[in-house]
Amino acid sequence: MYNVAIKLFATELCVLSLVACGGESESTRAARMLYEEASTTNISGDPVRAISLLDSLQKTYPAETEWQRAAMKLRPTLIINASDQMIKAIDDSLLVMEQDNIRFKGAMKLISDKRLVEPYYVDAASFDADFMSGTGIQPRVSNIGQLYFLSSANGGGLKHTGFTITCDGESIQCGPVPYDGEMNYRIDGSEIVTYSADQSDKVGAFVKDHSTSAMTLTLTGGKNKSFKLSRKQIEGIVNCYNYSRSIIDARQLAFEKERLNRQLEIAKSQAERLAL
Numbered sequence: 453m454y455n456v457a458i459k460l461f462a463t464e465l466c467v468l469s470l471v472a473c474g475g476e477s478e479s480t481r482a483a484r485m486l487y488e489e490a491s492t493t494n495i496s497g498d499p500v501r502a503i504s505l506l507d508s509l510q511k512t513y514p515a516e517t518e519w520q521r522a523a524m525k526l527r528p529t530l531i532i533n534a535s536d537q538m539i540k541a542i543d544d545s546l547l548v549m550e551q552d553n554i555r556f557k558g559a560m561k562l563i564s565d566k567r568l569v570e571p572y573y574v575d576a577a578s579f580d581a582d583f584m585s586g587t588g589i590q591p592r593v594s595n596i597g598q599l600y601f602l603s604s605a606n607g608g609g610l611k612h613t614g615f616t617i618t619c620d621g622e623s624i625q626c627g628p629v630p631y632d633g634e635m636n637y638r639i640d641g642s643e644i645v646t647y648s649a650d651q652s653d654k655v656g657a658f659v660k661d662h663s664t665s666a667m668t669l670t671l672t673g674g675k676n677k678s679f680k681l682s683r684k685q686i687e688g689i690v691n692c693y694n695y696s697r698s699i700i701d702a703r704q705l706a707f708e709k710e711r712l713n714r715q716l717e718i719a720k721s722q723a724e725r726l727a728l
Contacts, residue, residue, distance in 0.1 A: 479516060503527070575689075586604060599653055603645045626654075667681040
């Protein structure tokens with residue numbers, strides 16, 4: 453049906469052009485040329501650019517009612533073609549992400565205990581079950597795919613509120629998280645700080661981008677304390693970040709595909725009405 457519609461639009465374009473060429477104004481000529489370019493651009497396989505050309509026509513030449521009507525009639529077909537292209541691209545990306553997710557999940561370990569509010573994933577190779585008894589950071593991934601960090605400090609009364617990772621003359625900061633007894637709590641000389649997903653994701657991206665470099669971790673906000681991150685710890689952060697992104701990015705693409713499918717159905721309905 454829509455291939456037929458394209459042929460009809462091409463035929464209509466030729467008729468309109470032949471009629472319009474005689475004695476048209478400069479404004480009419482410019483509007484016609486935009487319409488013609490949009491039509492041929494769509495036929496050549498670039499409906500997204502064709503839509504932008506129609507946008508220019510409708511914004512720049514509102515008084516050219518003949519070409520405004522023609523543009524309104526053509527637009528649903530362009531949206532159908534553009535939506536089809538984007539949905540196919542999303543499907544291809546989702547297939548790759550699904551394979552990535554399986555691969556990244558293979559490096560994860562699920563931590564589940566009835567005492568936990570909810571289970572979470574950690575990097576299996578770098579996981580330290582005694583993390584809260586030491587000093588350092590630990591990346592985790594929630595059930596819905598969000599990366600978040602915890603920092604721990606024991607002894608010395610650091611009273612830290614955040615941490616910084618430095619390498620190659622650059623640094624990324626996580627925090628500060630003010631002491632509140634919940635996200636930042638202290639008990640018997642032990643300090644545990646939990647960081648938001650937004651802050652943690654930026655840290656994960658930074659570490660991934662510099663993953664081959666030596667890195668220094670500094671607990672900040674009180675008495676600063678610094679030490680080197682091991683190669684295993686760096687790889688653990690990257691693994692958690694990759695696993696998190698494989699879930700979040702796929703979910704965002706699925707939402708976009710759903711939006712495009714709704715847009716596609718509306719455009720098809722409009723095209724059918726305009727064809728009557």
